[in-house]
Amino acid sequence: MTIRNYLKPRSLQEMLEAKRKHPKSKFVAGGTLVVKSNYPDIDTLIDIQDLGLNRIRITDEEYGIGSFTTFTSIMESDIDCCGDLMKKFARHIGPVTIRNVATIGGNVMSGFNWNDTLPPLLLMEAKLVFEGMEGRRETGIEAFIENRTLFKDMLLYEVIIPRKDVGKVYYSRFSRTEDDIPTSIVAAHKDGGKVRIACGASVLKPFVKSIAADQAESLGIDPGVKYIDDLRGNAEFKRKILLASLKEIKEWAHEN
Numbered sequence: 001m002t003i004r005n006y007l008k009p010r011s012l013q014e015m016l017e018a019k020r021k022h023p024k025s026k027f028v029a030g031g032t033l034v035v036k037s038n039y040p041d042i043d044t045l046i047d048i049q050d051l052g053l054n055r056i057r058i059t060d061e062e063y064g065i066g067s068f069t070t071f072t073s074i075m076e077s078d079i080d081c082c083g084d085l086m087k088k089f090a091r092h093i094g095p096v097t098i099r100n101v102a103t104i105g106g107n108v109m110s111g112f113n114w115n116d117t118l119p120p121l122l123l124m125e126a127k128l129v130f131e132g133m134e135g136r137r138e139t140g141i142e143a144f145i146e147n148r149t150l151f152k153d154m155l156l157y158e159v160i161i162p163r164k165d166v167g168k169v170y171y172s173r174f175s176r177t178e179d180d181i182p183t184s185i186v187a188a189h190k191d192g193g194k195v196r197i198a199c200g201a202s203v204l205k206p207f208v209k210s211i212a213a214d215q216a217e218s219l220g221i222d223p224g225v226k227y228i229d230d231l232r233g234n235a236e237f238k239r240k241i242l243l244a245s246l247k248e249i250k251e252w253a254h255e256n
Contacts, residue, residue: 002041010050012131015155018046020133027109027155029068030101048155053105063161067105072096074104081161082124083169085187089120095179105156111148112181113228116173118145119185119200122208123169124161130154145206166190168256172245176232183232186245188252195253197246202238204228213253216246 005022009015019025025044048068056077057064063079071090079086093099093107093116107117108128118141126141132154144151170188175181184202188195195213200206204226209219219225220243227235227242 003045004042005044006047007044008047008050012051012155015046015048015051016131016133018044019153019155022046023153029103029106030070031106048105053157054103057158060163062163065104065159065161067108067156067158068103069105070101070103071099071107075099079161081163082120082166083171083189085120085124085169085171086161088169088171089116089173089185089187092116092173092175092178092182098179104159108144108159109151109156113204114181114183114201115206116182116185116201118206119198119208120171120187121159121161122200122206123187123189123196123198126162127160128156129158129160131157142208170249170252172248174241174245181232184238184241184245186242186249188249190253190256195249197249199225199242202227202242213250216250216253217243220246 007018009018022044025046026042028045028047051068053066053068054070054073055066056069056079058078063081065074071093074090075087090099093102104117107115121141128139128141128144130137130151166189168189172186173182174184182201185200186197188197191210194210195216196208196210197216197219198206198208199219211219220239227238229235
């Protein structure tokens, strides 16, 4: 990989100016995913380290997590929402050496199907705030997943998590080792008379759906759900893993 230019703006205005001058540039936060990327070369890297985005904003209504916030910072924070789901998934983002530098913004924007962050954010109904040449833009996490290309040249500024009590939360992450990237992620909580379930890693596109607990397993055989076929297992293997988690959710919902 060849990187021709490296820029480190100290303000959002400087960042936007750098992006205007270098439209093919890539943003870099912790840098862990740039190392894994398949880019043959990068015209310009824009480092967002000095933009003040390693912070967590807490109000009565929401948590605002700056995109440069590391997963270690999330684990050590006062965030307490959705059955402590934020901290549950954050502790699985690689070994501690990775969590110390990997950021929530970089993970959300990575585009990898095995993304650890998207299923929990779907379950928590997160919103994303972006900064771009045409100003600030806010979108729901579902809309982002459906239209990622619309945001590829924008800076993820903040992840917003609503503060609401949803009771107990189910969380399942299947991987070859504790620190390996996931093969399947499923999270759920009760939603009135139904169960709200978010799935990812095993499927081509993470999704969330509210469904009667007794029908949870039907999500796994929905013809609209497309499974990933890769080195960690074929599509049928991924389907069976997801079905096992959905069966557990049905039992968990009746017990809780």
